[in-house]
Amino acid sequence: MSENNKENILSVSDLSICFKTRNGSSKAVDDVSFEVARGETLAIVGESGSGKSVTCYSLLGLIPQPPGVIESGTAQFKTGAEKRDLLSSNKATLRSLLGDKIAVIFQDPMTCLNPYLTIGEQLIEPLCQHKNKTRTQARKRAIELLKEVGIDDAETRFGSYPHEFSGGMRQRVMIAMALITEPELLIADEPTTALDVTIQAQILDLLDDLKKQRNIALIFISHDLSVVANIADRVAVMRAGQIVETGETQQIFKRPQHPYTQQLLASVPSGPKPTQAFQPGPEEQPLLKVEHLKTVFEQGKSGFFAPRPAPTIAVNDVSFELRHHEILGLVGESGSGKSTLGRSVIQLIKPTSGSVQLDGQELTQLSPKQLKPLRQRMQMIFQDPYASLNPRMTVFDALAEPLLYHRIATRKNVTAQVLALMDDVGLAQADIRKYPHEFSGGQRQRIAIGRAIATKPELIIADEPVSALDVTIQAQILDLILRLVEQHNLSMLFISHDLSVVRYIADRVLVMHKGKLIESGDTETLWANPTETYTQALFAAVPQRINEK
Amino acid sequence: MLRFILMRLLQAIPVLLVVITVTFFLVRLAPGGPFSAEKAVPAEVLKALEARYHLDQPVINQYLSYLGDLAHGDFGPSFKYPGRSVNEMIAAGLPATAELGLYAMCFALLIGASAGIIAALKPNTAQDYIPMSTAMLGICMPSFLLGPLLMLVFGVWLEWVPVSGWGDIPGDKILPALTLASGYTAYIARLSRGGMLEVMSQDYIRTARAKGLPEWKVVLKHGLRGGMIPVIAFIGPAFAGLLSGSFVVETIFQIPGLGRFYVQAAFNRDYTMIMGTTVLFATLIILFNLLADIVAVWLNPRLRDLYRSGGA
Numbered sequence: 001m002s003e004n005n006k007e008n009i010l011s012v013s014d015l016s017i018c019f020k021t022r023n024g025s026s027k028a029v030d031d032v033s034f035e036v037a038r039g040e041t042l043a044i045v046g047e048s049g050s051g052k053s054v055t056c057y058s059l060l061g062l063i064p065q066p067p068g069v070i071e072s073g074t075a076q077f078k079t080g081a082e083k084r085d086l087l088s089s090n091k092a093t094l095r096s097l098l099g100d101k102i103a104v105i106f107q108d109p110m111t112c113l114n115p116y117l118t119i120g121e122q123l124i125e126p127l128c129q130h131k132n133k134t135r136t137q138a139r140k141r142a143i144e145l146l147k148e149v150g151i152d153d154a155e156t157r158f159g160s161y162p163h164e165f166s167g168g169m170r171q172r173v174m175i176a177m178a179l180i181t182e183p184e185l186l187i188a189d190e191p192t193t194a195l196d197v198t199i200q201a202q203i204l205d206l207l208d209d210l211k212k213q214r215n216i217a218l219i220f221i222s223h224d225l226s227v228v229a230n231i232a233d234r235v236a237v238m239r240a241g242q243i244v245e246t247g248e249t250q251q252i253f254k255r256p257q258h259p260y261t262q263q264l265l266a267s268v269p270s271g272p273k274p275t276q277a278f279q280p281g282p283e284e285q286p287l288l289k290v291e292h293l294k295t296v297f298e299q300g301k302s303g304f305f306a307p308r309p310a311p312t313i314a315v316n317d318v319s320f321e322l323r324h325h326e327i328l329g330l331v332g333e334s335g336s337g338k339s340t341l342g343r344s345v346i347q348l349i350k351p352t353s354g355s356v357q358l359d360g361q362e363l364t365q366l367s368p369k370q371l372k373p374l375r376q377r378m379q380m381i382f383q384d385p386y387a388s389l390n391p392r393m394t395v396f397d398a399l400a401e402p403l404l405y406h407r408i409a410t411r412k413n414v415t416a417q418v419l420a421l422m423d424d425v426g427l428a429q430a431d432i433r434k435y436p437h438e439f440s441g442g443q444r445q446r447i448a449i450g451r452a453i454a455t456k457p458e459l460i461i462a463d464e465p466v467s468a469l470d471v472t473i474q475a476q477i478l479d480l481i482l483r484l485v486e487q488h489n490l491s492m493l494f495i496s497h498d499l500s501v502v503r504y505i506a507d508r509v510l511v512m513h514k515g516k517l518i519e520s521g522d523t524e525t526l527w528a529n530p531t532e533t534y535t536q537a538l539f540a541a542v543p544q545r546i547n548e549k
Numbered sequence: 550m551l552r553f554i555l556m557r558l559l560q561a562i563p564v565l566l567v568v569i570t571v572t573f574f575l576v577r578l579a580p581g582g583p584f585s586a587e588k589a590v591p592a593e594v595l596k597a598l599e600a601r602y603h604l605d606q607p608v609i610n611q612y613l614s615y616l617g618d619l620a621h622g623d624f625g626p627s628f629k630y631p632g633r634s635v636n637e638m639i640a641a642g643l644p645a646t647a648e649l650g651l652y653a654m655c656f657a658l659l660i661g662a663s664a665g666i667i668a669a670l671k672p673n674t675a676q677d678y679i680p681m682s683t684a685m686l687g688i689c690m691p692s693f694l695l696g697p698l699l700m701l702v703f704g705v706w707l708e709w710v711p712v713s714g715w716g717d718i719p720g721d722k723i724l725p726a727l728t729l730a731s732g733y734t735a736y737i738a739r740l741s742r743g744g745m746l747e748v749m750s751q752d753y754i755r756t757a758r759a760k761g762l763p764e765w766k767v768v769l770k771h772g773l774r775g776g777m778i779p780v781i782a783f784i785g786p787a788f789a790g791l792l793s794g795s796f797v798v799e800t801i802f803q804i805p806g807l808g809r810f811y812v813q814a815a816f817n818r819d820y821t822m823i824m825g826t827t828v829l830f831a832t833l834i835i836l837f838n839l840l841a842d843i844v845a846v847w848l849n850p851r852l853r854d855l856y857r858s859g860g861a
Contacts, residue, residue, distance in 0.1 A: 060759060062755060062758060062759060094761075095761040095762075095763065096761060097761065098758075098759055098760065098761035099759060099760030099761035099762070100761060103759070104756075104759040106752060106755070106756060106759075108752060111751065111752040111753065112752045112753055112755070112756045113753055113756065114753040114756070114757070114771050114775075115753070115775070115849075115850065115851060116771075116774040116775055116848070116849065116850060117770075117771070117774075118850075122756075125757075125760055125762065126760045126761065129760065129761060129762055129766075130761060161850040161851070161854075163850065163851045163854070164854070174756075177756075177760075
């Protein structure tokens with residue numbers, strides 16, 4: 001885009017927002033200025049809590065006031081010959097622009113569509129509201145647009161409810177809903193974060209195409225730098241309410257000026273595993289041997305007269321081995337059965353058939369009591385440390401519990417062991433009496449990891465351990481995991497949907513699709529040469545960083 | 550869906566059977582009988598009476614023959630009102646009670662839901678506190694206090710409406726319906742406030758606002774359906790409660806309803822009348838709960854699909 005024909009549709013200057021609560025006020029947005037032109041994509045990138053969403057929502061009057069207070073700033077929005085300050089406009093003016101000239105796509109299409117109304121009803125609303133269209137006219141336009149965003153059979157789908165669509169389809173509906181009034185400014189708040197990587201690639205392409213066709217201005221809010229690299233013309237990096245750096249995408253990725261941008265870029269896992277990939281001795285017996293494992297979920301109960309609904313086969317005839325001191329990555333999209341496989345291996349879910357052997361001992365036939373001594377040898381780390389830590393237990397309680405339960409420590413020396421554990425996972429000893437809510441997400445995951453390694457296990461199953469974390473924190477936790485695996489001679493099954501993370505951490509990778517294991521191999525070999533079509537598609541869908549292109 | 554309804558109706562049979570059995574034996578366990586009065590009846594008269602109503606037979610036989618009659622829809626003769634059957638008496642009392650219950654429910658829904666919605670739109674402001682404190686008062690105040698109070702204010706002082714009667718003077722149904730509704734109004738207000746608060750914080754409400762819809766449309770079109778689900782679920786049991794709980798109001802306002810018969814029957818040990826009204830109320834409770842469940846399913850497209858596909 002050349003500078004001279006650039007027509008700024010939105011210019012925000014000196015925007016400051018604070019949130020006033022009983023515990024005082026906190027500054028969410030601090031003196032932020034940016035502009036976006038017609039036909040341009042501006043990405044606002046930042047970690048959670050950096051104020052990127054608040055910035056955009058405040059322009060639309062969508063932040064709750066109170067507690068939010070817009071302290072200063074202007075936001076000039078230019079439509080046709082008119083120019084308006086969004087921040088000083090009254091509610092009626094703002095409402096006349098919203099959903100008409102300015103449209104929003106939200107992050108989670110699961111929760112952002114009204115479950116009680118058909119998607120058709122929700123689609124035509126902006127048209128009926130702003131363009132005075134009759135329902136028949138609006139319906140016709142909506143169906144055209146549904147087809148355009150790639151929904152087959154749009155006429156019948158028009159009357160469907162949101163739950164009848166998959167996540168990707170719902171996001172397409174959201175996009176159609178945003179575009180239906182031909183807006184001039186589109187704000188997309190993490191539009192692909194809740195989606196699988198292959199779906200994400202489709203949605204990004206669609207957004208980019210639509211933007212180009214219609215010559216609209218797009219503000220793309222994201223925490224994910226690799227996504228942004230492909231779609232943005234310019235990038236604004238936000239941190240703690242401030243924009244620390246703005247620039248052309250190429251420049252931001254290749255020559256980041258601000259130290260935070262540099263740190264952010266360095267934190268994105270990229271490239272192969274930094275430490276020496278593990279080489280097994282050929283004669284060695286594997287630590288974990290899984291053969292023909294199958295886990296089936298019954299769907300509901302059979303009715304009095306009705307037959308039982310067909311059961312879901314979550315894990316279908318999966319066999320693999322995990323060797324001592326190896327990190328085995330398990331990748332797949334949501335619903336592929338990877339989490340169920342992890343839980344079936346550790347016997348949290350009883351598998352329907354097949355065998356799981358830990359060091360030659362069969363686990364599937366054991367009673368819970370017989371399993372107890374073995375539980376000490378295998379532990380699990382979950383995705384969301386906030387949900388998986390008991391909010392009423394302090395760090396000490398959480399870490400001491402497994403030690404006492406498995407009689408690794410006595411009441412007398414348990415404190416010393418807990419403190420040693422906290423050192424191990426990088427938690428300050430002074431925090432020993434604190435509760436989970438007093439920690440940040442990364443620290444909570446450290447607690448969860450500490451709890452998992454407390455019993456000195458040989459096998460750890462980590463189910464998306466870094467997916468809920470910001471990228472800089474993610475990098476720290478990944479390095480922590482690598483260090484601990486080395487130090488404690490652990491073996492790990494590392495489950496993730498994020499291919500770059502798996503490449504960074506795993507020695508070997510399994511690829512799961514629809515309950516089946518479709519491909520496996522040494523990480524770098526697989527990366528260089530995926531054989532299955534699905535694996536190829538999966539890898540191709542990963543957004544590439546600019547400098548790797 | 551049809552199968553779901555059928556299943557629920559089938560499930561109702563054992564429930565009713567338990568209710569019938571327990572009530573049947575409990576009332577016979579209570580000391581005294583239908584014919585024990587302060588003035589002792591001569592032994593031979595008592596014997597003749599008991600023989601007439603089969604009370605001289607073993608209890609188990611009485612029970613079985615009662616079940617047999619019930620299967621034909623026959624509640625039997627009243628013990629206390631010679632010559633009248635329980636069926637007749639229910640037919641005489643039920644319309645007034647049902648009408649009263651219906652009006653009360655309309656009042657409760659109308660006032661309760663609007664108060665709750667208004668409160669939920671501006672939580673923790675005067676707009677919230679005032680209706681909600683009033684609601685608390687409504688829950689706490691018993692109808693035998695509220696009824697006379699309303700009579701005094703609106704009937705005696707202001708002379709807006711008549712103080713008692715049923716269907717004689719226009720407007721005489723307002724006060725009893727309001728009195729009966731008060732507790733339920735308050736409860737519905739609290740339920741709808743909670744439901745609306747929850748729904749209005751959902752992401753899809755933000756989506757609706759981002760479309761530039763006026764706030765009333767956001768609330769009524771996008772919020773109301775989800776927000777009213779707890780209220781719908783409550784209507785079923787509430788209706789049953791209104792019917793069976795109307796005796797206080799019926800007594801205060803002298804309404805010829807079923808509630809009064811129910812209480813008198815208990816005092817009089819009118820076994821068949823107690824049984825008849827109990828069975829009726831139990832059936833109503835089951836039916837209204839079923840109805841509420843059906844409406845709740847019908848309102849929620851996701852559940853609707855679940856039942857359509859047969860995952861009952």
